[in-house]
Amino acid sequence: MKEFFNVETIEGVLAHAPSFMPVGTETVPLAECLGRVLAGDIYSDVDIPDFNRSTMDGFAVKASSTFGASEANPAYLNVRGQIRMGVRPDLAIGPGEAARIATGGMLPDGADSVIMVEHTDTLDDATIEAYRSVAPGQHVIEKGEDIRHTRPALTRSTRIRPQEAGLLAACGCTEIDVFRRPRVGIISTGDEVVPVDRVPGQGQIRDINTQTLSGQVLAAGGTPMVFGIVRDNRNDLMDKCRRALERTDMVMISGGSSVGARDFTVEVLDALPDTAILVHGISISPGKPTILARSGGKAFWGLPGHAVSAMVVFAVVVRPFLDRLCGLSQTVRQFPIQAVLSRNLASAQGRVDYVRVRLVAADGHIMAEPILGKSGLINTMVKADGLIAIGMNTEGLEKGTTVEVIPL
Amino acid sequence: MKEFFNVETIEGVLAHAPSFMPVGTETVPLAECLGRVLAGDIYSDVDIPDFNRSTMDGFAVKASSTFGASEANPAYLNVRGQIRMGVRPDLAIGPGEAARIATGGMLPDGADSVIMVEHTDTLDDATIEAYRSVAPGQHVIEKGEDIRHTRPALTRSTRIRPQEAGLLAACGCTEIDVFRRPRVGIISTGDEVVPVDRVPGQGQIRDINTQTLSGQVLAAGGTPMVFGIVRDNRNDLMDKCRRALERTDMVMISGGSSVGARDFTVEVLDALPDTAILVHGISISPGKPTILARSGGKAFWGLPGHAVSAMVVFAVVVRPFLDRLCGLSQTVRQFPIQAVLSRNLASAQGRVDYVRVRLVAADGHIMAEPILGKSGLINTMVKADGLIAIGMNTEGLEKGTTVEVIPL
Numbered sequence: 001m002k003e004f005f006n007v008e009t010i011e012g013v014l015a016h017a018p019s020f021m022p023v024g025t026e027t028v029p030l031a032e033c034l035g036r037v038l039a040g041d042i043y044s045d046v047d048i049p050d051f052n053r054s055t056m057d058g059f060a061v062k063a064s065s066t067f068g069a070s071e072a073n074p075a076y077l078n079v080r081g082q083i084r085m086g087v088r089p090d091l092a093i094g095p096g097e098a099a100r101i102a103t104g105g106m107l108p109d110g111a112d113s114v115i116m117v118e119h120t121d122t123l124d125d126a127t128i129e130a131y132r133s134v135a136p137g138q139h140v141i142e143k144g145e146d147i148r149h150t151r152p153a154l155t156r157s158t159r160i161r162p163q164e165a166g167l168l169a170a171c172g173c174t175e176i177d178v179f180r181r182p183r184v185g186i187i188s189t190g191d192e193v194v195p196v197d198r199v200p201g202q203g204q205i206r207d208i209n210t211q212t213l214s215g216q217v218l219a220a221g222g223t224p225m226v227f228g229i230v231r232d233n234r235n236d237l238m239d240k241c242r243r244a245l246e247r248t249d250m251v252m253i254s255g256g257s258s259v260g261a262r263d264f265t266v267e268v269l270d271a272l273p274d275t276a277i278l279v280h281g282i283s284i285s286p287g288k289p290t291i292l293a294r295s296g297g298k299a300f301w302g303l304p305g306h307a308v309s310a311m312v313v314f315a316v317v318v319r320p321f322l323d324r325l326c327g328l329s330q331t332v333r334q335f336p337i338q339a340v341l342s343r344n345l346a347s348a349q350g351r352v353d354y355v356r357v358r359l360v361a362a363d364g365h366i367m368a369e370p371i372l373g374k375s376g377l378i379n380t381m382v383k384a385d386g387l388i389a390i391g392m393n394t395e396g397l398e399k400g401t402t403v404e405v406i407p408l
Numbered sequence: 409m410k411e412f413f414n415v416e417t418i419e420g421v422l423a424h425a426p427s428f429m430p431v432g433t434e435t436v437p438l439a440e441c442l443g444r445v446l447a448g449d450i451y452s453d454v455d456i457p458d459f460n461r462s463t464m465d466g467f468a469v470k471a472s473s474t475f476g477a478s479e480a481n482p483a484y485l486n487v488r489g490q491i492r493m494g495v496r497p498d499l500a501i502g503p504g505e506a507a508r509i510a511t512g513g514m515l516p517d518g519a520d521s522v523i524m525v526e527h528t529d530t531l532d533d534a535t536i537e538a539y540r541s542v543a544p545g546q547h548v549i550e551k552g553e554d555i556r557h558t559r560p561a562l563t564r565s566t567r568i569r570p571q572e573a574g575l576l577a578a579c580g581c582t583e584i585d586v587f588r589r590p591r592v593g594i595i596s597t598g599d600e601v602v603p604v605d606r607v608p609g610q611g612q613i614r615d616i617n618t619q620t621l622s623g624q625v626l627a628a629g630g631t632p633m634v635f636g637i638v639r640d641n642r643n644d645l646m647d648k649c650r651r652a653l654e655r656t657d658m659v660m661i662s663g664g665s666s667v668g669a670r671d672f673t674v675e676v677l678d679a680l681p682d683t684a685i686l687v688h689g690i691s692i693s694p695g696k697p698t699i700l701a702r703s704g705g706k707a708f709w710g711l712p713g714h715a716v717s718a719m720v721v722f723a724v725v726v727r728p729f730l731d732r733l734c735g736l737s738q739t740v741r742q743f744p745i746q747a748v749l750s751r752n753l754a755s756a757q758g759r760v761d762y763v764r765v766r767l768v769a770a771d772g773h774i775m776a777e778p779i780l781g782k783s784g785l786i787n788t789m790v791k792a793d794g795l796i797a798i799g800m801n802t803e804g805l806e807k808g809t810t811v812e813v814i815p816l
Contacts, residue, residue, distance in 0.1 A: 030604060031634075034623050048786075049613050055714070055784050085599035085640065088610035104600050104663075104713060106611035146785045154790070161816065162623025163789035166715055169604045169619040170786060191493035192512050196438060196577045202496035203514035205457050211577040215442050215570025226439075232493065305512060306463070307574055335767050335774055335793070335815075338746045359743050366743055376463050377554045378456075378578060381571035382562070385743070407743075408569065 007281035009392070010317060010352060013292060016278055017320050020299055022327040023249050026180045030168055033160045035221055036178035037327040041152040044171035047144035048153075052107040054083075056139040059098035059120060059128060060111035066133040074121075074129035083108060098128060107140060114139035147171065157329035159221075179327030181223040185244030186213050188229045189237065189255040189265075190305060195229060208307045208378055209254040216314045220322050222250075234264045241268050245295055249325055252318065255305035265302045269293045275300070283351040283392065286375040287313040299325075308375040312354045312387065315406065336404035337386065339368035345397045347390040356384035357405060368403055384408055415689035417800070418725065418760060421700060424686055425728050428707050430735040431657050434588045438576055441568045443629055444586035445735040449560040452579035455552035456561075460515040462491075464547040467506035467528060467536060468519035471544040482529075482537035491516060506536060515548060522547035555579065565737035567629075587735030589631040593652030594621050596637045597645065597663040597673075598713060603637060616715045616786055617662040624722045629734050630658075642672045649676050653703055657733055660726065663713035673710045677701045683708070691759040691800070694783040695721040707733075716783040720762045720795065723814065744812035745794065747776035753805045755798040764792035765813060776811050792816055 025039035054060065061077060069075035077098040083089050089108035093099055098115075099108050107114070116139065119132040147153045153171050154164055160178075168176060188207045194200050195207055207229055214224035225248050230240050237253075244251045253265060269275050272295050279292040286309035291302030299321050303310040339359055347353040357368040368388060373380035386405035390397055397403065433447035462468065469485060477483035485506040491497050491513040501507055501518035509515070509522060524547065527540040555561045561579050562572055568586075576584060596615045602608050603615055615637055622632035633656050638648050645661075652659045661673060677683050680703050687700040694717035699710030707729050711718040747767055755761040765776040776796060781788035794813035798805055805811065 030619065031622070034626055046608060050608055051611055053613070053784070055782055084611075086601075086609075086612050104598060104613070106600075141782055141784050145782075146787050153787070162620045162627060163715075163719065163786060163792075163816065165623045166616040166620035166719075166786050167790055170614050170616050172604060172607065172614060174605050190512060192514075193494075196580060197582050199580065200454060200458055201494075203459055203492075204494050205461070205512070206578050206580060208574040208578050211438065212570045212574035214439070215573045218442055219570060307571075311571065311574075335745045335747075335813075337743045339743075374463055374549055374553075376461070376549050378571060378574050379554050379561070382575055384571075405743075408571065 008279045033176045039177040042154040048147040053141045054101045054114045058116040060101045063113040063136040112136045182325035183248040184217045185248035185251040187227045187253040250299045252301040254303040306375040307378040339366040342369045347396045353390040359385040416687045447585040450562040456555040461549045462509045462513045462522045466524040468509045471521040474541040520544045590733035591656040592625045593656035593659040595635045595661040658707045660709040662711040714783040715786040747774040750777045755804045761798040762795045767793040
């Protein structure tokens with residue numbers, strides 16, 4: 001077996017991410033933009049709102065008409081009429097005057113504020129008493145207060161959540177320029193691996209990694225492209241890798257659990273044109289036997305065969321590269337959950353250990369309970385809510401330590 | 409304007425959720441199961457793995473053959489051959505014997521453990537030295553250790569993440585019974601509201617809520633069905649509500665920002681057959697003017713018109729009902745992010761205040777910076793990473809308090 005010749009820290013591996021380029025762009029309808037990443041800045045064609053807008057049901061007034069008003073000493077206001085929704089008011093307000101207005105209504109000329117209906121009493125059709133004073137601008141969203149049409153409403157490289165989609169609607173964007181979803185080729189290897197629809201014979205096991213990695217790619221905003229299982233055979237592997245590199249933006253090969261296969265991957269990479277191995281081994285556990293190469297500008301990953309190891313490597317190492325391909329300008333802001341470790345955890349120095357944890361709510365705080373188990377057991381990931389990292393220079397963590405949990 | 413006649417606490421509203429029934433089920437291919445909710449327990453057709461499996465590259469041995477082995481006093485083992493991947497070994501191991509085995513390989517009869525290749529030296533084709541002892545079962549995943557075919561591998565009402573999809577693959581499930589995605593009807597109201605593809609005239613504003621609520625429904629695993637904008641007209645509203653209730657599993661109407669529209673919603677609900685208003689007003693801010701009704705077994709929501717209010721009500725109140733329709737057995741375990749409040753926040757007693765916050769990493773902890781702004785400003789939600797709740801009986805929170813952030 002060839003040794004890993006260049007074991008790299010996580011930071012060292014992630015430093016390669018900016019050297020890969022985002023994928024191209026495409027245009028999608030507004031209704032399909034959720035989760036996509038903006039390919040350009042967004043401007044509104046109008047100010048939002050494009051008029052001074054009431055935020056309450058009440059009366060549009062000049063604030064000065066209410067100054068000094070109180071329960072004991074109400075202001076008497078002359079009601080000029082009712083503001084109709086969705087049209088420009090055909091009346092104007094002077095001192096001592098008011099117009100009925102509903103939430104969302106357009107303030108008439110002369111009015112600068114709204115007094116809530118709860119703070120008034122109707123005396124007759126044409127007169128109200130106001131018990132409170134209002135300040136200029138009170139209960140009003142001013143023209144352009146939400147978004148000004150002269151400034152970007154949203155900027156390139158923003159991931160679209162429901163609220164960004166709402167803002168795009170407000171801006172009148174029916175078609176949105178976004179980065180297309182990066183296509184990620186997924187190859188499984190191993191003479192012992194059989195497809196899901198086969199009953200495994202003695203010594204055989206169904207392909208798990210194609211499914212877990214496809215799921216992780218999808219969840220991260222990419223499009224998985226499944227290239228199936230390759231036998232531990234140099235030529236087949238070469239062929240499959242070539243095709244995957246042609247058709248996708250990034251390739252992940254997992255497994256090569258047998259000694260030969262791991263060597264084959266390196267041999268194939270050595271033989272491919274315009275290809276360089278950047279990383280061969282990462283100082284993490286699980287996940288040490290990971291390879292990163294660049295082939296014709298595309299990232300090519302050799303991931304470990306164990307289901308847990310491959311998922312962990314994807315979550316902590318591959319994901320930032322995929323974010324980069326997705327057009328996100330920097331690593332996605334991911335805020336970890338804080339939890340209290342439920343037991344002591346030993347760890348080897350010189351590598352970062354990722355430990356699967358289950359989160360349990362316990363009297364006012366969240367406990368992280370380590371799930372110990374071999375990295376070949378997919379069911380340990382099913383039990384897990386997240387991962388905690390035990391740093392390079394740490395011999396372990398004590399029970400009661402506050403830890404940061406990367407959600408799974 | 410009719411007053412809210414039955415202002416209810418959040419807990420009071422959520423207590424209605426279990427009285428709504430999950431939607432029906434359907435069968436989807438494995439490749440499309442991500443995010444779906446299992447409609448039944450899952451069993452594997454075989455034990456996983458179905459044989460004793462090596463987790464290392466090395467030699468399959470009887471552990472007893474290595475007892476007492478050390479650098480100074482290695483055990484000499486007779487190599488019987490190499491285990492081929494994916495087939496049943498054609499050799500057996502006796503005391504003092506070993507067989508080369510790769511990660512994932514099937515242990516031959518007689519072997520109970522694997523010694524790592526790193527802890528051996530090859531003397532000749534047929535002999536190795538072992539420098540360490542191994543325990544029985546070491547570096548082996550035993551038959552059925554991941555999943556036993558006699559016990560459920562996954563249980564009904566589990567949401568499928570990448571790891572559950574991997575386990576389904578291991579179990580041989582190519583078609584999965586899941587709850588179908590609940591269809592959620594979305595109606596916007598307001599004479600001032602115009603569709604996204606129209607340039608708003610004076611006093612008009614584009615429909616934001618259809619987009620934000622559709623996004624929230626999608627993100628929660630539902631299928632939004634857009635019924636467009638209804639003018640503030642009782643008959644149109646009645647018609648649209650009827651159609652939406654016929655075609656969907658839950659209906660959300662937002663807006664009715666004008667006084668009339670809010671009353672119309674109540675009138676329509678009163679007029680619909682088999683319909684009862686359960687909640688009319690919730691003691692939260694923003695979001696107080698929320699209506700929940702049951703119509704023919706379906707939940708019908710009247711949400712506030714302001715974009716922020718409608719989103720907050722969806723996130724904290726509607727979402728648990730949708731989770732229930734999705735087939736999740738209990739409220740989804742959502743672990744909040746803990747952060748430190750960056751400034752004092754005042755709050756009214758007698759209601760729960762939800763405050764938008766931006767999260768900022770600051771020397772070792774996460775700061776939650778309140779985003780103050782009217783609930784009509786969608787751009788405040790774009791700036792926000794999450795919400796914090798200030799409880800009913802709290803007058804406010806002090807700067808430096810640890811708060812729990814509900815991600816947005």
